[in-house]
Amino acid sequence: MKRTEIVSVFQKKAFGLALTIGAASFLMAQQKVNITGNVKDTNGAIGYASVTFTSQQNSQFSDAALADADGNYTLDLAPGSYDVSIEAVDYKKFTQTIRVEKAGAIAPFVIVSAGKTNLTNTTDIQGVVITAASTKPYKVELDKRTYDPSQDIVSKGGSLQDVLSNVPSVEVGTDGSVSMRGSSNVKFLINGKPSALLGIDDGANALQSIPADQIEKIEVITNPSSKFEASGTAGILNIILKKSKKAGFNGSVTGTLGYLPQTNLNTNLSWRKGDLTVFVNGGGGYRESKNTNRNDINYYEGLTGDLNNRHSDAITKSKSENYNATTGLLYDINEKTSVNASGTVRTFSNDSNGYTNTNENYFGDTSIFTQRENTGRSTNLAFQGDFGVDHKFDDKGQNISLSLSLQRNRSNNYTGIDETKNDAFNLLNIINQKTINKTLVGKLDYELPIGEYSSLSAGYRLDVNENDYNNMVQESSGTNPDLRYLGLYSYTANYKEMFNAFYLQFKSKIGKLGYQVGLRDEMSNVTINYENLLKPGEELYTEPIDNKKKNYNNLFPSIFLSYEISKDNQFLVNYSKRIDRPRSFFMIPNPSYNNNLNIFDGNIDLNPSYVDSYEFGYSISKKSFTINPTLYYRHQTDDVKTITYSKTELINGDPTNVIHTKPVNVGTDDRIGLEVNFSWDATKWLKFLGNVDGFRYSTTGDYFDPILMKESLPFDGKGVSMRSRLTSTFKLDKTLSFQVQGFYGGPRKTASQDRKSMYAVNFGASKTVLNGNGTISFNIQDVFNTRAMRMVNYNGDFTSENYMQWQPRQFALSFTYKFKQGEKIEQPKRKKDINSNASGDDQQAPI
Known part of the structure; x- marks a missing residue:
C-alpha cells in the first residue's frame, strides 16, 4: 500500500476521529x-x-x-x-x-412502591447508567446460546467475519463461507431481521464490511423455535448491533492499522435524555487481500480425448473500501407505548488484479501454456429503513409489537479477462453484471401471559424479496477479433419470492419442568423469469430454460423441554423442522462467467430441502465454569449437492475440456454428533473458552444428468469428522492480557470428494490505558500461515486436486477510546417475569 493511499484514507476519516475524541476530556484523578x-x-x-x-x-x-x-x-x-x-x-x-x-x-x-408519589425532596434529574461488561462470554438459554465478543482480543479492530471465527458452533471457511456443525445453510439476521448490511446472498465481502466494534453480541440458534422463520437448516446467527440505552452522551471510537495493509475507523455514539434516545454508529475502512488458488486435474486416458493433465496457478490481489452509517431514535410516548426508527446506508467497492497460469499436457507430448490476466471492479450501495411500535397493555406482560423494514441493495461488477496462449493473443472477455435487490419485511407479534408461569405467543410475518439480474458477456478471440456478445452467458432475469408466515406458541412450567410447543405455517411463492440472449447458431450446453413458478405450503413444528435440577443446572431437549430454500443465485442458469475452463451452472429446477433436527443437551453454570454438552441428530431430505463433470466444448474454435459445477437435489444426509462448549476461569489470571464438535455423517443418493445422458453419479459417503477450537486468555495484571486461539478442522470424505484437515493459530494482546478509558490491542491472524483448504474431487473422467487460501497471515494494531458516565449494575429479575424480550426482533425469554 502506497504512502499516499494511507494518507488519503486517514484524511477521509480525520473529521470523525476529531469529533469523537473532542467529546471526551482527560481529567486529573482525585x-x-x-x-x-x-x-x-x-x-x-x-x-x-x-x-x-x-x-x-x-x-x-x-x-x-x-x-x-x-x-x-x-x-x-x-x-x-x-x-x-x-x-x-x-x-x-x-x-x-x-x-x-x-x-x-x-x-x-x-423509596416507595410503584404507583405512589415520590419523596418531596427528590429531583427529576435523569440518572446516568452504563451496562457493565459481562464476566462470561458464553451463556446458554432455552432456545439459543449467546456469545459476547467484548473479551475477544484476537478479533479487535476486525470485522464480523473475524468475530464469527471465534464463536462456538460456527466455522468460517477459507473462502469466507460460514457453516454451523458442518452445514453451510446458515440464516443471518441483524437485530432479528434480514438486513441490507449483509448484501445479496450474504457474501464474504458483506461480513468483512461490518466492524467488530459495532457488535454487541451474537446469538447462536442451532434449533430455532416456531417464532423464528423456518429457513436455514443449519440454524440462525442473529447479530445484535450496539444500541445504547445509556443516559447522557456516551460512545467509543476505534482506529486500526494492519498488514496486509488495512485501516479502519469506527465509532458508536448515543445520547439519551428523558424519554428520547438517539444513536449513531458508523465508520469505514480500507483493506488489501491476496487470494491463492492451485488446481491439478488428471484425466483418464481415452475418456476425454488426448488431454493428460492440466495444472493451474492463480493469484488475485484486491483493494477494497467500505463505509457504513446507522442513525436512529427510540422514543417512549408514554409508560406503555414506544416507537423506534432507524436508517442505514452502506457502501462497498473493490478493485482486483490477478492472473491464472495454466499448463496443459497431452499424451502426444504436446504442451500448451495459457496465461490469463483478470481485472475487476465491483461496487455496492445498500439502504435500509426500519420502523417499529411496541405497546404494553398492562404490567403483567401482555404486549404487541409491529415492525416494518424496507431495504434496497444495488451491486455492479465489471471483469476484464485478457488471455494469451503460447504467447499469442487468444481471448478477450468483458463482463458486466448488475444486480438490484429489494426487500420488504413486516412483522406483528403478540404476547399474552396466562397465569403465573404460562404465556401464549402469536404472530404474522410477510417477506417480499425481488432480485433483478442483468449479465452481459462480450468476447473477442484470435479467430474472431470483433468484440461480440456471448448469448449463452448474457441474460436478464427476475427472481421474486413472497412468504406469508403465521405462528402460534405456548410455553409454561410445571414444577421444575419447563416446556414450549409451537407451530409455524409458511406459504411460499417463487417466480423466475429468465431470458437468455442466445444467438442463432450458438450452442446451448444446458437444457432449454422455461420460466418457473413454484408454490408450496409447509408446517414447521417445534418442541422445547427443560428440566431444572438446580438454579444453574438443567437438561434441555428440543425438536424442530426446518427448510433450506435455494439461493436465488443458484437458480439462475449460467449465473457467472469468469473462467471459461471452470463454469458454474445454475439450476432453475432446484427445490427446497427439509431437515428434522433433534437435540439433547445439558448445561451447568457455576461461578468459575460453564459447560454445555449437546447430542444432536439431523436428517435432511432432497439435500443440495454440487456435481462436477467434464465436457468438451469449442473455445476459440478449439475443442477444450471444460469443468462444469452444478447444484442438484439428491439423496439424504444424516448427521449425529456431540458438541461440547465450555468456559473455565482456571485462575484469576487464566481463562479458557472451548468448543469441540465430533460427528458421524452419512450421505446417500445418486443423480442422472438428462443433458449429458451419463450413468448415475453416486453421492454415497460415510465417515467421522471433528472440529475444535480453544481460546486461552492470560491476564498478567489489571491492564494487560494475552490471548492464544487454536482451531482444527478434521478431514471429511465421500464417494466423490476428499477434504483434508486444516488448522490455524491466532494471537492477541490487549493493554488498557488512560485510567481504563483507552485500550490498545494487537493481534496476528493465522500465525503459522496454515489456514488453507485442500480438496480432491473424483469423477469418472478425472481427479481434481484443489488448494485455496483466502487470506495469508495478517497483523493488526488498534486503539479504542471510550467516554462514559458511570456504570449500571443489572437488577435481579422477578421469578414470575417470563415475558421479558432480551434482544432482537424474533426473541423469546427462557422458561
Whole structure:
C-alpha cells in the first residue's frame, strides 16, 4: 500500500476521529473516600436495589453498586455533588441530589412502591447508567446460546467475519463461507431481521464490511423455535448491533492499522435524555487481500480425448473500501407505548488484479501454456429503513409489537479477462453484471401471559424479496477479433419470492419442568423469469430454460423441554423442522462467467430441502465454569449437492475440456454428533473458552444428468469428522492480557470428494490505558500461515486436486477510546417475569 493511499484514507476519516475524541476530556484523578448507605421503604430494608451516583463535575467519578439483601451498599467516591438514582423491582425510580464531603455513612434513602408519589425532596434529574461488561462470554438459554465478543482480543479492530471465527458452533471457511456443525445453510439476521448490511446472498465481502466494534453480541440458534422463520437448516446467527440505552452522551471510537495493509475507523455514539434516545454508529475502512488458488486435474486416458493433465496457478490481489452509517431514535410516548426508527446506508467497492497460469499436457507430448490476466471492479450501495411500535397493555406482560423494514441493495461488477496462449493473443472477455435487490419485511407479534408461569405467543410475518439480474458477456478471440456478445452467458432475469408466515406458541412450567410447543405455517411463492440472449447458431450446453413458478405450503413444528435440577443446572431437549430454500443465485442458469475452463451452472429446477433436527443437551453454570454438552441428530431430505463433470466444448474454435459445477437435489444426509462448549476461569489470571464438535455423517443418493445422458453419479459417503477450537486468555495484571486461539478442522470424505484437515493459530494482546478509558490491542491472524483448504474431487473422467487460501497471515494494531458516565449494575429479575424480550426482533425469554 502506497504512502499516499494511507494518507488519503486517514484524511477521509480525520473529521470523525476529531469529533469523537473532542467529546471526551482527560481529567486529573482525585482522592476518593469510602461511603456506606442503606436503601429502605417505610416497612424496612429493600434488598438488591441498583444505586447509581452520577458526578455533576466529572462523569469519570461516577460509580454504582448493588445493595445486598439488607439494603446495604458501599462505594469509593471523590468528594463533590452527585445525582443519585435508585431502581428496584416493584418500586418507583428514586432520584435525589446529595453532596459527598468525607468518608462515612450517609443518610438512608427511602423509596416507595410503584404507583405512589415520590419523596418531596427528590429531583427529576435523569440518572446516568452504563451496562457493565459481562464476566462470561458464553451463556446458554432455552432456545439459543449467546456469545459476547467484548473479551475477544484476537478479533479487535476486525470485522464480523473475524468475530464469527471465534464463536462456538460456527466455522468460517477459507473462502469466507460460514457453516454451523458442518452445514453451510446458515440464516443471518441483524437485530432479528434480514438486513441490507449483509448484501445479496450474504457474501464474504458483506461480513468483512461490518466492524467488530459495532457488535454487541451474537446469538447462536442451532434449533430455532416456531417464532423464528423456518429457513436455514443449519440454524440462525442473529447479530445484535450496539444500541445504547445509556443516559447522557456516551460512545467509543476505534482506529486500526494492519498488514496486509488495512485501516479502519469506527465509532458508536448515543445520547439519551428523558424519554428520547438517539444513536449513531458508523465508520469505514480500507483493506488489501491476496487470494491463492492451485488446481491439478488428471484425466483418464481415452475418456476425454488426448488431454493428460492440466495444472493451474492463480493469484488475485484486491483493494477494497467500505463505509457504513446507522442513525436512529427510540422514543417512549408514554409508560406503555414506544416507537423506534432507524436508517442505514452502506457502501462497498473493490478493485482486483490477478492472473491464472495454466499448463496443459497431452499424451502426444504436446504442451500448451495459457496465461490469463483478470481485472475487476465491483461496487455496492445498500439502504435500509426500519420502523417499529411496541405497546404494553398492562404490567403483567401482555404486549404487541409491529415492525416494518424496507431495504434496497444495488451491486455492479465489471471483469476484464485478457488471455494469451503460447504467447499469442487468444481471448478477450468483458463482463458486466448488475444486480438490484429489494426487500420488504413486516412483522406483528403478540404476547399474552396466562397465569403465573404460562404465556401464549402469536404472530404474522410477510417477506417480499425481488432480485433483478442483468449479465452481459462480450468476447473477442484470435479467430474472431470483433468484440461480440456471448448469448449463452448474457441474460436478464427476475427472481421474486413472497412468504406469508403465521405462528402460534405456548410455553409454561410445571414444577421444575419447563416446556414450549409451537407451530409455524409458511406459504411460499417463487417466480423466475429468465431470458437468455442466445444467438442463432450458438450452442446451448444446458437444457432449454422455461420460466418457473413454484408454490408450496409447509408446517414447521417445534418442541422445547427443560428440566431444572438446580438454579444453574438443567437438561434441555428440543425438536424442530426446518427448510433450506435455494439461493436465488443458484437458480439462475449460467449465473457467472469468469473462467471459461471452470463454469458454474445454475439450476432453475432446484427445490427446497427439509431437515428434522433433534437435540439433547445439558448445561451447568457455576461461578468459575460453564459447560454445555449437546447430542444432536439431523436428517435432511432432497439435500443440495454440487456435481462436477467434464465436457468438451469449442473455445476459440478449439475443442477444450471444460469443468462444469452444478447444484442438484439428491439423496439424504444424516448427521449425529456431540458438541461440547465450555468456559473455565482456571485462575484469576487464566481463562479458557472451548468448543469441540465430533460427528458421524452419512450421505446417500445418486443423480442422472438428462443433458449429458451419463450413468448415475453416486453421492454415497460415510465417515467421522471433528472440529475444535480453544481460546486461552492470560491476564498478567489489571491492564494487560494475552490471548492464544487454536482451531482444527478434521478431514471429511465421500464417494466423490476428499477434504483434508486444516488448522490455524491466532494471537492477541490487549493493554488498557488512560485510567481504563483507552485500550490498545494487537493481534496476528493465522500465525503459522496454515489456514488453507485442500480438496480432491473424483469423477469418472478425472481427479481434481484443489488448494485455496483466502487470506495469508495478517497483523493488526488498534486503539479504542471510550467516554462514559458511570456504570449500571443489572437488577435481579422477578421469578414470575417470563415475558421479558432480551434482544432482537424474533426473541423469546427462557422458561
